[in-house]
Amino acid sequence: xxxxxxxxxxxxxxxxxxxxxxxxxxxxxxxxxxxxxxxxxxxxxxxxxxxxxxxxxxxxxxxxxxxxxxxxxxxxxxxxxxxxxxxxxxxxxxxxxxxxxxxxxxxxxxxxxxxxxxxxxxxxxxxxxxxxxxxxxxxxxxxxxxxxxxxxxxxxxxxxxxxxxxxxxxxxxxxxxxxxxxxxxxxxxxxxxxxxxxxxxxxxxxxxxxxxxxxxxxxxxxxxxxxxxxxxxxxxxxxxxxxxxxxxxxxxxxxxxxxxxxxxxxxxxxxxxxxxxxxxxxxxxxxxxxxxxxxxxxxxxxxxxxxxxxxxxxxxxxxxxxxxxxxxxxxxxxxxxxxxxxxxxxxxxxxxxxxxxxxxxxxxxxxxxxxxxxxxxxxxxxxxxxxxxxxxxxxxxxxxxxxxxxxxxxxxxxxxxxxxxxxxxxxxxxxxxxxxxxxxxxxxxxxxxxxxxxxxxxxxxxxxxxxxxxxxxxxxxxxxxx
Ligand code: AMP
Ligand code: ZN
Numbered sequence: 001x002x003x004x005x006x007x008x009x010x011x012x013x014x015x016x017x018x019x020x021x022x023x024x025x026x027x028x029x030x031x032x033x034x035x036x037x038x039x040x041x042x043x044x045x046x047x048x049x050x051x052x053x054x055x056x057x058x059x060x061x062x063x064x065x066x067x068x069x070x071x072x073x074x075x076x077x078x079x080x081x082x083x084x085x086x087x088x089x090x091x092x093x094x095x096x097x098x099x100x101x102x103x104x105x106x107x108x109x110x111x112x113x114x115x116x117x118x119x120x121x122x123x124x125x126x127x128x129x130x131x132x133x134x135x136x137x138x139x140x141x142x143x144x145x146x147x148x149x150x151x152x153x154x155x156x157x158x159x160x161x162x163x164x165x166x167x168x169x170x171x172x173x174x175x176x177x178x179x180x181x182x183x184x185x186x187x188x189x190x191x192x193x194x195x196x197x198x199x200x201x202x203x204x205x206x207x208x209x210x211x212x213x214x215x216x217x218x219x220x221x222x223x224x225x226x227x228x229x230x231x232x233x234x235x236x237x238x239x240x241x242x243x244x245x246x247x248x249x250x251x252x253x254x255x256x257x258x259x260x261x262x263x264x265x266x267x268x269x270x271x272x273x274x275x276x277x278x279x280x281x282x283x284x285x286x287x288x289x290x291x292x293x294x295x296x297x298x299x300x301x302x303x304x305x306x307x308x309x310x311x312x313x314x315x316x317x318x319x320x321x322x323x324x325x326x327x328x329x330x331x332x333x334x335x336x337x338x339x340x341x342x343x344x345x346x347x348x349x350x351x352x353x354x355x356x357x358x359x360x361x362x363x364x365x366x367x368x369x370x371x372x373x374x375x376x377x378x379x380x381x382x383x384x385x386x387x388x389x390x391x392x393x394x395x396x397x398x399x400x401x402x403x404x405x406x407x408x409x410x411x412x413x414x415x416x417x418x419x420x421x422x423x424x425x426x427x428x429x430x431x432x433x434x435x436x437x438x439x440x441x442x443x444x445x446x447x448x449x450x451x452x453x454x455x456x457x458x459x460x461x462x463x464x465x466x467x468x469x470x471x472x473x474x475x476x477x478x479x480x481x482x
Contacts, residue, residue, distance in 0.1 A: 003059055003373045005052065006312055008242060008266040009157050013375055016056060019233055019264055024064040025056055026232035028224040028263070030241055031113070033070040034094035035079040037288040038101055040317060041272035041279055044306040045238040047417070048269045050107045051307065052236070052376055054415045059373070060358035066227050067110040069095055072117045072203065073180065073216045081201045087117070101289045104299045106417045112227050116219040120205050123214045123222045126256045127192045135255040139176060142195035142210035148187065151251045157266060158243035160187070180216035182244060190248055191215035217248040225253055235263035239270050269311040276316055292322065298423045301326040307378050307416065328382070333420050335389040336409060341432025342395070342402050346464050347421045353410040363401075363408025364392045372415065385412065431477050435466050439477045442468060
């Protein structure tokens with residue numbers, strides 16, 4: 001049974017399997033608009049997509065993950081001009097910052113990350129097709145618009161009422177719509193190509209219709225079909241993108257290629273709220289990754305806090321949740337230490353136990369994996385990890401069981417992208433039982449002047465990452481390097 005997640009188009013849970021057997025699972029996710037640091041809501045959406053990809057891979061499905069960079073639109077142009085920087089220098093800076101944030105949060109890089117600016121000829125070619133087959137028209141200023149009335153399926157993804165589709169060419173004031181975004185109640189034909197305006201500064205490109213720049217929606221239709229084919233497996237983004245962006249992507253792509261079923265599955269994740277409200281700079285409830293790190297959070301605690309809600313529910317971020325995430329990680333780390341000690345292993349042995357691609361090695365953590373596979377239930381899987389941990393850290397399990405459980409834990413944490421022991425912020429000073437026993441035996445060997453045995457035991461301790469510091473009347477065990 002393949003992994004199932006919700007599909008916005010059919011409004012059902014649908015299995016995720018590649019359309020064409022033997023080919024990779026082709027997923028396209030709308031990427032960041034690079035004019036400022038990503039906020040934690042953006043990052044949550046990318047983290048959910050990252051876990052979807054990891055889960056598919058663990059399930060044995062090869063994935064081809066494309067995520068674009070929006071580096072030409074109203075915001076990037078306006079902000080670069082106000083900063084006195086070229087569009088290229090400005091968006092490169094914010095793309096690099098985005099990559100750094102993703103690396104800090106342990107996101108897998110997409111296999112292909114196309115930039116909109118680098119694909120302008122591809123976008124022009126798609127617009128030309130739309131003009132040629134009657135789905136788009138030019139206006140006297142040299143802009144090109146998509147004619148919604150020519151697209152019978154327009155509105156299917158966002159379940160629009162066809163009655164609202166009556167006034168389409170212009171808005172209620174009789175003007176063409178120059179904005180890339182609009183409300184469901186104010187649908188108008190939208191721009192595919194925007195004629196050059198003085199406000200765009202030096203940011204204009206040649207086209208068959210004169211100098212200008214692409215509208216926002218066309219980049220994703222052009223680049224997704226270019227890299228993944230006219231029809232592919234899954235398209236993802238935050239809930240705000242469903243209308244109009246994804247609706248427009250379907251219209252553009254299907255009318256240009258003449259093929260239905262642009263994306264077989266539409267995967268939307270609900271928004272992150274902060275203190276119960278939409279994030280906004282003016283109310284001060286707007287956070288970036290750097291803001292949270294500056295307050296002392298670890299990257300893994302931020303990752304944990306941002307993934308801890310189901311993708312189909314809005315997640316309310318608070319500093320209490322962040323503290324709870326930190327505490328949850330410490331709990332998992334402590335239990336893992338116990339499990340490692342039962343196997344006479346150290347922290348360093350843990351992550352190499354992971355099988356990053358296809359695996360069936362879940363040990364006692366099988367229920368956590370089963371929960372995750374069913375509608376990507378991340379909070380459910382985390383809950384299962386916490387119920388299973390006390391069972392597997394009970395003494396009395398055979399070495400083979402303990403080893404299998406450790407691998408299972410390493411695997412499920414890999415799918416969630418959680419790296420343990422990445423910080424010294426919460427050092428665990430608990431001495432595992434096995435280490436305490438070794439320390440005791442070494443001390444007695446030394447007291448009975450069996451120095452050869454004492455040396456062997458000292459080496460064994462060192463290999464497990466521990467050292468014994470001897471005093472006149474006893475000894476202290478400490479992790480090596482502290
Ligand atoms: P943008 O950089 O605005 O193009 O957005 C990048 C991604 O973040 C898109 O998939 C958006 O849908 C998503 N997004 C925007 N705001 C939020 C939010 N508050 N919570 C979750 N995802 C969001
Ligand atoms: Zn897009």
